[in-house]
Amino acid sequence: MLRFRFKNTYFILVFLGFYSLISCQSTKNKQIEGKTVQNITISDQKPFTIKPGAQQTHSYLELLKNKNIAIVANQTSVIFKNDSINSHTHLVDSLLSLKITISKVFAPEHGFRGKADAGEHILDQKDKKTGLPIFSLYGKNKKPSDKLLEGIDHVLFDIQDVGVRFYTYISTLHYIMEACAENNIPVIVLDRPNPNRHYVDGPVLDKKLTSFVGMHPVPTVYGLTIGEYANMINGEKWLKNGIQCDLTVIPVANYSASSRYSLPIKPSPNLPNDQSINLYPSLCLFEGTTISCGRGTEQQFQIYGSPELPKKLFSFRFTPSPNFGSKYPKHEGKHCNGENLSLHPHLEKFDLKWIKKAYDNSPNQEKFFNNFFDKLAGSFLLKKQLIAGTSISDIEKTWQKKLKVYRKTRSNYILYSK
Structure with missing residues (x-):
C-alpha cells in the first residue's frame, strides 16, 4: 500500500494483481508511466470483483485506531460479506465491532436510514440500534458547526452517489x-463506483445559479466517482476562500472507467433500480415543471406524465398516490397521461427528447415551467431554448465549449483507467 501526495490530496492506491488467486501476498515492482510503484497482490481477493473503498478495511483501519471519529453515512454505507449483496453489515456497526471510537453520525438528504422524502427536512436524533447521536446535514444546517466538530480527529465519508450534479450528496x-x-480535521472518503460514470454531458452550471442542487461548475452528468469528485473540489480550490482539505481517498478496487456497476442498495427512496438511475439525469428536469416523473408510483424516474398531456400522444396511464419516499406526490390521485420508459435502452447521454416532447405538446405552456427549473438545468438558457423551439442538436451545441473545458479539468482527477 502506497500513499501519494497529489495536489494537496492523499490517495491510498491498492493494486490488485491479476493472479491473486494463485499467489500469497506476493509483491513486485512495476513500471507505470515512467514511475516505479509497488504492485501488491492480495490472495483473498477474487479477480475483477469490484470492491468499494469501505470493503477494504485494511486500507483505512489504521488511520482510525485511537481516534475520535465522526461518520457521514446513510443506508448505502455498508460492507458486503463474501462478495454477496444479500449479506452485509453497516459501516458504523462494523467499525464499532472493531473497537473504533465513533462519537457521532452526520446524515445527508433522506437521512441516516434513507427513509425521508426528497427535500424533507430531517431533525437531529439518536440511532435506535447504536445509541449514537445523528446530526442532520439537510435542512436548516447543511454544514457542521465548529462546535459539532470539537474533539473530532477524523471525519469518514461513505455515501453512494449517482454522478449527477443536482443529486445533493456531493x-x-x-x-x-x-x-x-x-x-484542521482530516477527511477520509471511502470511494464507491458511479453508475453514471460512462459519459459526461449536459450544460455546465452557471455560477449565478449556484445552490444546494448545483454548487460547482460541472455539467449535469460529470463522469467521476465521489472520491474523484472530492479530489476535484480540493484541487480546483472550490471550498470557501480557496482553502483545501486534508483529504484521503480509499479507491474502489478492481474498478475501471468502463465497469458497469449495479447498485445493490437504493441510493435514495425514489431511485429503486438501475433503470431509474440511468434515466434520472434526463427525467429529473421534470421536477422543475408541471410534469410528474413517477413519484408516488413504483416506477419512479422510469415514467413521466401529467393530466393535461394529450392522451393520443401520451398513451401510458398512471395515478400517483402517497408511498414510501413520496408523502405528497405531484398530481396525487389524478390520472396522468405519459410515457413508460422502464424498458428504454441504456442511455449514453443526457437526453432532452422527453422534456421537449412534453413541452411542445403541453396545452398550458405558459405554466409548464416553475422556478426550480433553471437551478436543475444549471442554466438560464435551456428553458429559453425549449420555449423558442430550438432543436435538440442546436441546444447541445451550446454546451460543447464549456464541456471541453470541463473534460480537461476532469482529466486531472481520474483514478480509474479505461
Missing part, C-alpha cells in the same frame, strides 16, 4: 470538506 461532501478544512 453538496454535503463539499460542506463536510469545507468545515473540516476550517477546523
